[in-house]
Amino acid sequence: MKKVLVALLVLASVAAPLIAGGQQGGESDGPVTISLWTKEGESDGALQWVQSLAADFTAQHENITIEVLNKEVEALREDFQTAALAGTAPDLLWSVSDHAGPFTTAGLIQPVDDFIDTSKYVESVVMNGSTWAVPIASGNHLMLMANKKYVSELPKTTDEFIALAKSLTKGDMYGLAYNLGEAFWLAPWLGGFNGSVFAEDGVTPTLDTPAMLNTLKFLRSLKFDHGVTPVESDYAVADTLFKEGKAAMLINGDWSIGGYKEALGDDLLIGRLPKVSATGKYPAPYTSGVYFFIPADLPAEKESAVKMFIEYVTSEEVQSEMLANLSRLPGLKAALSSPLIENDPLMKGSVAQMEVGTPMPTVLEMRAVWDAINPELSAVMAGSETPEEAVKKMQEAAVNGIANLK
Amino acid sequence: MKKIGHQDPLWVKAIIHALLITACLITIYPILRIMTISLRPGDRLMSTSLAIIPPDATFLNYKAALFEKDFLLWLWNSLVITLATAVIGLSLASTSAYAISRWKFPGRNAMLIFLLGTQMIPAAMLMVPLYLLAAKFGLINTYRGLVIAYSVSAVPFSIWILKGYYDSIPTTLEEAAMIDGASRMYTFWKIILPLTTPALAIAFLFNFMNSWNEFMLARIMLPKAGMFTWPLGLQSLQGQFTTQWGVYAASSMMISVPVVALFLYSSKWLVNGLTAGSVKG
Amino acid sequence: MNSQVVLTALGQVSGTVFWMFVGFMLIEVSIWAVGNKVLKNKNTLVAMLVTPAFVGLGLLLVFPLIYEVVLAFSNMNLYHFRNPEFSLLNGLDNFKRVFTKPVLQSTTFVPVLLRTFLWTSQVFIHASFGMLLAMLLNRPGLKFKNVYRAILILPWAMPQVISALTWRSEFNFEYGFPNILLNRIGLPGIQWKADAVWNFIAMVLTNVWLGIPFMMVISLGGLQSISAEFYEAADMDGASGWTKFQNITLPLMKPVLAPSVMLGIIWTFNNFNIPYFINEMKLESSEILVTALFRAAFNFSQYGFSAAFALIIFALLFSMTLVYVKWTGALKGVTD
Structure with missing residues (x-):
């Protein structure tokens, strides 16, 4: 019997490197990987856009990789709660304001007041005196559309x-x-x-x-x-x-x-x-938007990378790009005065509707x-x-x- | 089984065929509808036409699934996981079932009740604890957790099927071999297992289908787009509001064909494999 | 697809398989060493044969079960997410709540339970249609038998998620085929999605479509194993078709059908996919126990409450099955 045991041990030591190769080593100060969960899907081209942003960002900052994962809105909330329970939450969320209620109640996200200058953005999710989200896009509101052939x-x-x-x-x-x-x-x-x-x-x-x-x-x-x-x-x-x-x-x-x-x-x-x-x-109509949420358990060594990515996505240049590509109103105030909105009757109609909208409750x-x-x-x-x-x-x-x- | 001497009169035959054809139509029509949708051009997925092959049929959706999406990668990931887990599940089940069939050991009935009990646990109850367990062992974002979970999840049903089949094989076979000096496990391997082929095929099929179609666990355990199995990939074609139905249907067709083929191929064992143990008439 | 991604799956899966194999070998060897050498127990081989499967099942199912029991005695929800309190009082409160307060927003436990029974009773439709088709297929000298069987088995072979989603889109008011057919014969369409009764019927229709093939295959296996001599003897006595069915087919099919119907009942009672995909958790009037459980746990994040709810559902199904087993002797052939 001993022979079998010895043989097994030898086999195990040979195979150990095989399996260890697949395991991820601990993160040091060097390269940082940020896992981002987004509600943006493929069908309207938004996911592809998020992926291209992540790639561009990595091109600019070589040691930061952004891993983008699309999850349907409801799945994103459920899975984030489960992952947070196990301590394996992603590093950044890109989702709708509905999530602010459950996430703040459960203490799963942190205020962003220290991360960004909130005055640069449109009205965000404010609860208990803190701001809980960084606006990416504003609006998300219903409006009347018509076909000119008939109307x-x-x-x-x-x-x-x-x-x-x-x-x-x-x-x-x-x-x-x-x-x-x-x-x-x-x-x-x-x-x-x-x-x-x-x-x-x-x-x-x-x-x-x-x-x-x-x-x-x-x-x-x-x-x-x-x-x-x-x-x-x-x-x-x-x-x-x-x-x-x-x-x-x-x-x-x-x-x-x-x-x-x-x-x-x-x-x-x-x-x-x-x-x-x-x-x-x-x-x-309810107005809300698309926001970044920062998980409460974000490791300290990833904070600066997350902050840089948020700043990149909400920069005036990228915000205008979103407006042009996806026809979404920006979350950055500076980008709202873009001529793209003034000269486009469709965007003007959308803004006109948003003006009489009411912020969607996030509780x-x-x-x-x-x-x-x-x-x-x-x-x-x-x-x-x-x-x-x-x-x-x-x-x-x-x-x-x-x-x-x- | 003996051939029965008489045959049905013609009018009875006509009725039987009519009934069977009706049943077949009801069965197959919804499946053909998937094909119809997959062949429609992208801008008119919704239509009140009932034609099975749309007049303007196109393979563009298939092309999109194959070349614009990671369809082949999803399929590959699913296939590797599924084959591995089906083999493990089968080996676990075939040995356990053999023991349960051949020996009356203490705790045997409790074991059978336990196996039945496993089928009654609501799936929603398992999700969070399994995730926590997987996280504890660092199995999130890897295939390891899924392989372990899938390997065992079809075991209860497989044991059930296999035990019934072993029961129908007379013990005299083994006894004779053992008198000739063969060991118990040698007899099991050389004599019993080959006789069990139909039930093994069925158990393999169940293990296969079980991991092949699993979705809920994979969703939380594999949060990385490159690692998706096909159910996750298909899910990614569905947006919050809009779904790429054409590509979705085309992918569905391509996923179903091999599984259905496997299923039909093994259906010659299906009939005997599932019921052998329970009929002694 | 690039080769590295392809190798990831292959490498990880084969690594895992290898380590599982090593783990099982270690277990086997230690059982052998302890059982055969130290205890000299005659059941050592049995233990070696059954342990791997049951260790796996224990890991997969027993830990979650214990976890749920502990969770049922907590007040965990979104307000007490990070540091839930565990106490007997919380547990009692959770279990009491299942019966005294709405399990969702307006439905209470008993109506959901009754609806689940109604939903589960469709197994008898699966079994009778399955049996009927099997008897048709089993007629002597039937032509195209294999073709029919191959087609009739398809719903079972299709990936369930795909079938469920397909049926869901077919229950569309304007573009689904049931309504188009109704319109063509001059009847108004049915509001499958919005009307409570029709929505439930839509769920049942889908699941009947899915459930018949399994019962058909089981019945066919049973019918084929009934010796023709029984029928020949009955023919000589001049028995009618119905008498033969009643006195030969049914009694001999009982040992085949009873365990399958039991499995069917368990699976249908616990069927999550069909109600989830057809109703999309919209109408509370279509929820059965397991989908209500899912909503309580995941939509409303009532972790403590839903753990208690889950245990009650499990206990209920378990005791129901035991009663069924006693009543039909469904396990007789299995335990002896």
Whole structure:
């Protein structure tokens, strides 16, 4: 038996270098690798852009490598929490403001006040007196888009809007298409009807209100009374209809402008959602943006590299490049005065819409509100629930959901 | 099995074929739809046409998947992991199952119940602890953690299948060999294992499919684009709002074809391998 | 693809396989040394045969189970993420909460449980259709049998994620084939995504499509092993088709079907992919226990609560299975 043991030990010592070769050595002061998780995907070219930024940055700073990994928004949050629990979190996050609530509550990210000069940027995520994120892009808001083949001028009020949409709906052609079942598409109208998802304190849900009721009734009437939208339409359907010229108007976000410019060319028209005739108020889409978050456990030796990369991405040059390539509004104030915005009617329309937008709540409680609105909105739009029932259920679900978080 | 003397009358045959053809259509149509989407040109993925081959069919999506994405790399990574883990899983299961089939040792029934119990653990329950375990041993961002996890995860079902099959092989075979002086393990290797081929094939197939399709664990364990397995690669084609459906469908077709071929090839054992142990009629 | 990346997979995987092999050999040798030389136990060979598999399973499943039990006695959530408190009181509170408060936002435990039962009962559809198809395929002298079987088995062979995503897009109101077909025959389309009842039906349809082949293959194996003599004897007595089915086929198929139905029940009860991909966690009215668990743990980050929830689901399924085993004797052939 001893022979076998000796043989095994010899074998083990021979093979040891084999496996050790694959292992990563500890980081010294020399080369630094920054792992960056981004929510940017391939389909709109944003991931490729992030990758090219990382490569350019490494070309300038030879001993810093940026490893880019794309994760879908929800997966990014889940996996970041799990990784932080195990102490293997990435070094930098590039994601949406929704994450600020959970991450600050759990103590997973650190304030950025010491990293950057926050006054150079547009309004960022501020909670408990600290700034928690560095803006990369601002906006992320919904707006009204139209195809010039059918619409020469965007409607000013909802009455005009409905009349126009009705006149355009015939055959396999729809006056309006949007993502019917998503709360994010309901939010602008809630603002237009003088409502808000939270009370003054910013954490108590106020969904069982006349404003919400009117909003639901309005959205419901678009489909059932006026028949101007498809019977069921998710994001992909609305997107396809608009691209194929089968929907005259569309409500979609700034992230999609690039794609429509390509599909419709000069026929694309962008501007504010029409004033709600009943209240005389503009709909207020949620504005947020895309941000850098810095994990709380970032090792000290990586701090300067992370800081340099953030500064690089939010430099005026790169920000203008983003504006030109991806049609996203910059997070750096200096880049907002770019002539690219002034001279481009599409970007001007987007800015006009953003001006009447309202910052999306970033508190943890917002998650419960989203998940409370979505199923009831779907039910109302499916015709299986009245708006009156829906608002009650929404409120109850939101209260329960918030209680569950604690 | 003996041939049965009489055959069905013609009208019964007609009904049987009609029923089977209907069932086949229902079965295959959704799969053909994937092919349809993969053949559509990129700008009109959505259509109310039911034609299986679209009039303007194109292979552009296949080209995009093969040459613009890391499709081949994803496939390669998956293949290496899957083959390795299926072989390990099979060796672990075949030896354990043999012991459970041939010896009545203390704790045997508890073991069988334990194996059944493993099938009942909700997958969501395992994610966080497994990640923590992997992080403790430095297995994140490597294939090592996945190889270990996948090797064992199909073992319970494989033991189940193999044990049933061993049970149907009479012990007299081994006893005869052992009288001739062969050792127990020699008999197992030389006589029993070759007889078990159908069940081994099935167990291999299960191990293979199990690791080949796994997604949730791979997502958190492999946070590096170059290391993706195909389910992660396919996932990366889906954006927050927009999905590259054409490329997605084309990739899906190319991934499914080899697995389906393997499955159909081994289906000649499938029927016997799965049920041998339980039928004594 | 560059060669270095290709070699990474090969190198790492073969390295791991090598070390696992070394590890197992070490275990084997030590069991052999202790069991055979020191204890002189006659079950040493058995221990050597079963240990590797069970060590692996222990690592993969027992540690997570212990972890979940400990976690169930904590107040861990986003507010207590870094330093959760562990106490008996927290544990009791977590377990109590499963039954007294909504497990998600508006649904409580009992409705989700009942829905899960309803969802699981589809296994009987899998089994009866599987059996029916198997009996059709098993008719003597059937032509094209292999072609039919190859096609009917496809849903099982397809990667499940791909099938699930395909079905999801086919439940699109405008562009999915079920609605297009309905429209062509003059019926209005169904709102598969938004309507609670239809959404659940969509989930079941998908899973029935996926689940029938397994049962069909099992049944076919069973049918083929029934000796033809039984039927010949019955023919001589002039028995009808139905009598033969009742008195020969069913009783003889029971030992084959009972364990498979049990596995089917366990797998369906725990099926995460189909509800997750079809419903996309939108409608709470479509959640079954395991998807509700996933949401509680990952969407709402209620770690302590969801650990307790997971243990309850596990215990429930385990006791249900034991009752089933007692009732049908599904394990008789396995344990003796």
